[in-house]
Amino acid sequence: MAKSAMHKKGSAVREELMGKAMASKMATTVYNDPLMEGFADWTREAVFGLLWTRPGLDLKTRALITVITDTSTAAWPELRIHLRMARNQGWTEAELGEALLHTAGYIGAPSVREALLVAREVFEEMRAEA
Known part of the structure; x- marks a missing residue:
């Protein structure tokens, strides 16, 4: 189809955020069957195509927001993906660590501890891939 x-x-934005290698890897390991292909198609349109491209915020800011929301909802597998996106958008390890630590006062230490471990x-x- x-x-x-x-x-x-959305596919272009997703690749920009993830990097070509990660986007390709996910396509062949996570989204390689009909059930997950449907989800991938939806996220490319609704999430990456509509949300990430809205005016008003740049990709870097959106990446940080996504890291924080993953942490506050305990979405650990998604946090792994979005931390990479945030680093690809220019956030440093120190800045992301500080942003996560800042959330401890609002969402609680256990979630922030887990996010920092992730x-x-x-x-x-x-660093090993670089």
């Missing part, structure tokens, strides 16, 4: 213009727009792993992986 032909992909919509919004799907194509961040430590992701940052180590990214």
